[in-house]
Amino acid sequence: MENIMVGRQPILDKKENLFAYELLFRSPKNNEIFDGEKATAEVIMNSLESIGLPNLTQNKPAFINFNTKMIKNKIFDILSSDSIYIEILETVEVDEEILSICKELKSQGFKIVLDDFEFKESLIELVKIADIIKIDFLNTTKKVRKETLYLIKSKYNKDVKFLAEKIENYSHLKEAKKFDYDYYQGFYFTKPDIISGRKVEPFKxxxxxxxxxxxxxxxxxxxxxxxxxxxxxxxxxxxxxxxxxxxxxxxxxxxxxxxxxxxxxxxxxxxxxxxxxxxxxxxxxxxxxxxxxxxxxxxxxxxxxxxxxxxxxxxxxxxxxxxxxxxxxxxxxxxxxxxxxxxxxxxxxxxxxxxxxxxxxxxxxxxxxxxxxxxxxxxxxxxxxxxxxxxxxxxxxx
Structure with a gap:
């Protein structure tokens, strides 16, 4: 298979233990960036056939991005609901067909994840059946994040879990913990938390x-x-x-x-x-x-x-x-x-x-x-x- 390029980003739970990986695909060929449909197809086929999903995810769940075409073409029929979370991209326009397919996915045991979530009236019915909602900490304000959590929990889906994504610094993590996010994702977890005056602990x-x-x-x-x-x-x-x-x-x-x-x-x-x-x-x-x-x-x-x-x-x-x-x-x-x-x-x-x-x-x-x-x-x-x-x-x- 030509140039298998699958990336992965860890998703941690409240105790900062590994919960899952989000799988990502891009092609370096001729500086090409595949559209969402082809990218997701490549992730699935490379992961299942060439690389092996357990090798990539340490036997943890895999979050895989789906755009409108991938959902409507039901590419998930070849996947196991035990290991795959269906991550619906923010670009998906929710219509009756999309909503019906997502309900079908739920009945089959798949988990529904809403990516880069920003509240819209058109998303309400999808919010009601979502299992996880991802909130982007880089591209939203603290005020908007707080209001979004309260609105969804109080009015539309009290059982939904929230994932704080693009956690880049300690203040992001502190906020996510304060508002009881269920999961964290971001490059902060491979960066130092530098606190002035902290003693440098040497090797034994x-x-x-x-x-x-x-x-x-x-x-x-x-x-x-x-x-x-x-x-x-x-x-x-x-x-x-x-x-x-x-x-x-x-x-x-x-x-x-x-x-x-x-x-x-x-x-x-x-x-x-x-x-x-x-x-x-x-x-x-x-x-x-x-x-x-x-x-x-x-x-x-x-x-x-x-x-x-x-x-x-x-x-x-x-x-x-x-x-x-x-x-x-x-x-x-x-x-x-x-x-x-x-x-x-x-x-x-x-x-x-x-x-x-x-x-x-x-x-x-x-x-x-x-x-x-x-x-x-x-x-x-x-x-x-x-x-x-x-x-x-x-x-x-x-």
Whole structure:
């Protein structure tokens, strides 16, 4: 299949746990942006046939956009109501046919989601049967948002759930929590919440010692064993990883696990564990995103002709979000190559391009890929593989 380009954006619940993903599609071919009908068809077919829906959504529900033609053509007949939320775009003109089809969808068990919602009289009957209404926090005022919630809950649908989308900063999130939104979506969850005067929490010394030892030409595995044994939860995590089906070992000692995993896998595991321990209040999706970035960065070195271990570059690209501080404040605390630190801050040079390409995939800004000489199909496949690898290692370790 030509240039599979499926993006995904996480949707979190009130506790900031992963609830679902919204799936997005664009084509980078000739800078083409498909219309809604073709885009949705591509999302569905790519997801179901080529990529695999569970791989994309971590077995969570998938929100998929539907425009007027897609609804009237009943493309959803090939989908399962257990895994798909029908997201009706704001461009859909609600007539009797659309309303009848949506009622049919409800009877089949599908959930109806109204995207970029702005109240209109013509939408009242659809509002009455909607399961989720998405409110855009960038393109509406606080006053309008408040009035919309009150009007719908008090007059038209007291059971509907509200999703705050395009949450870009802490004030957005604070408002969404205050007015009891059920779900959140936006890039805020991969950005730091910078609060003046907050202490920068460094890595535990044991994590620093392990990473420094692993970066030596001839690591002392006995010393690494001692560091790990000092932390009971770390010891448990290592044994759980090595004994998992993914590795197929059956061991009972830390030293045996260290030897079996080897330096490369130990580095990845120790980074994962240390990140998880940095800030337990952060949503798990941040850790999964960090891991995805790490695996994707690792794959990009072959496309950009870079002779460096880029796993650590991708992983640490979100360290500021974990510690809620600016990268310029955080990076001096970390033992890392200076050129990596420079790239993370400036996003310049070949290493900076790695970060830019990662962000393009996260935000589904496919047209920006035309700035780079890349095999888009191969890179996209690597991105999807990075998602799988990240979620697999996360599930095993936690």
């Amino acid at each position: 010394q044991s994590y620093v010692n392990i990473l420094e030892e692993l970066n030596k030409e001839y690591p002392d595995f006995r010393q690494i064993e001692n560091y790990i044994k000092q932390d009971l939860s770390m010891s448990y995590s290592l044994l759980r990883l090595v004994n998992s089906a993914a590795y197929g070992y059956d061991i009972n000692s830390i030293r045996q696990g260290i030897v079996l995993l080897g330096v490369d896998k130990l580095k990845k595991w120790s980074l994962l564990y240390s990140f998880k321990s940095l800030n337990s209040k952060k949503p798990d999706i941040l850790l999964i995103t960090s891991l995805t970035r790490a695996y994707f960065a690792e794959s990009l070195k072959q496309h950009l002709d870079i002779d460096e271990d880029l796993f650590i570059l991708g992983m640490f690209s979100l360290i500021n979000a974990y510690l809620d501080r600016d990268l310029k404040d955080v990076l001096p605390l970390i033992s890392m190559k200076s050129k990596f630190k420079d790239a993370l801050i400036s996003k310049e040079g070949k290493l900076g391009e790695v970060i830019k390409i990662i962000e393009i995939y996260e935000k589904s800004n496919w047209q920006d890929l035309n700035k780079y000489s890349l095999d888009k199909k191969a890179v996209s496949n690597d991105y999807l593989e990075a998602i799988e690898n990240a979620e697999e290692i996360f599930e095993i370790t936690y």
